[in-house]
């Protein structure tokens with residue numbers, strides 16, 4: 200291995216941990232980001248998960264700049280894995296590494312392949328949620344949306360909730376456990392729909408009231424929803440072009456049509472929470488207001504970026520869109 204001095208990283212991690220672990224304990228947060236490329240030479244994101252089988256560490260490498268030679272990048276990654284595992288006291292079998300760009304690096308972590316398909320359980324607020332550290336780039340739980348999910352939950356009592364691009368339906372679980380009358384989670388992926396169903400079942404949410412619909416959201420909005428909803432969560436990908444969709448979707452170009460379609464399914468006074476991860480995304484408020492008189496739009500990003508993502512203010516942006524009328 201090319202010699203890399205892990206000492207500076209160790210010091211930084213120690214400092215982050217000191218502050219964040221105290222905050223996490225106080226807030227009851229069990230899964231959080233402990234490091235996010237704070238030092239440019241160690242361009243990784245490190246997420247700590249307290250699971251039902253002990254602590255796990257999920258390390259995602261950002262693509263190293265092309266000026267860094269591959270051997271050097273690999274040595275830094277190895278150093279990061281070692282230092283983080285030691286400092287956070289996570290045994291090597293629960294340190295999961297995702298190499299973003301340099302695919303060949305993945306071959307080093309053979310143990311990941313052996314463990315494929317394994318699900319771990321974590322707790323977020325009142326919810327039990329399943330995560331998978333090995334099979335996808337993401338774990339099934341986007342940690343930066345923790346507060347957005349909690350917010351949806353806090354609004355959900357007695358509501359019929361629509362969750363579009365639901366992924367593993369973690370937001371629907373929050374809504375369900377906080378007293379939503381019903382939830383509908385829509386996602387195109389068969390695997391994520393199965394996972395969503397498992398998450399709902401794990402929390403004893405009755406499938407007759409908590410539906411998972413495998414569909415293209417754009418198709419669903421065009422034809423699919425016989426009922427209306429009082430609250431919605433819409434968290435689209437930046438881009439989507441699945442084989443099963445007829446048209447591709449690009450969030451900047453298509454968000455107005457998407458949101459108009461979603462608002463059409465909502466009752467007067469309903470709230471829609473819209474989140475977007477695209478960098479430099481701009482919400483076309485004028486177009487949205489022009490299409491719907493009395494629509495109130497508020498940027499709530501400052502309230503939805505959690506403390507562990509505060510150094511990366513751009514991780515997502517979040518808005519509420521509220522239809523006129525008495526609270527739904």
Ligand SMILES: C[S@@+](CC[C@H](N)C(=O)[O-])C[C@H]1O[C@@H](n2cnc3c(N)ncnc32)[C@H](O)[C@@H]1O
Pocket residue numbers: 341364365366367385386387388391414415416417434435436437438439440441444448476
């Ligand atoms: C929740 S979005 C991702 C947003 C996330 N915040 C991020 O960081 O990428 C991803 C989900 O959207 C789903 N998805 C993508 N295109 C879709 C479409 N056209 N209709 C329904 N679901 C779609 C994917 O299957 C996945 O579960």
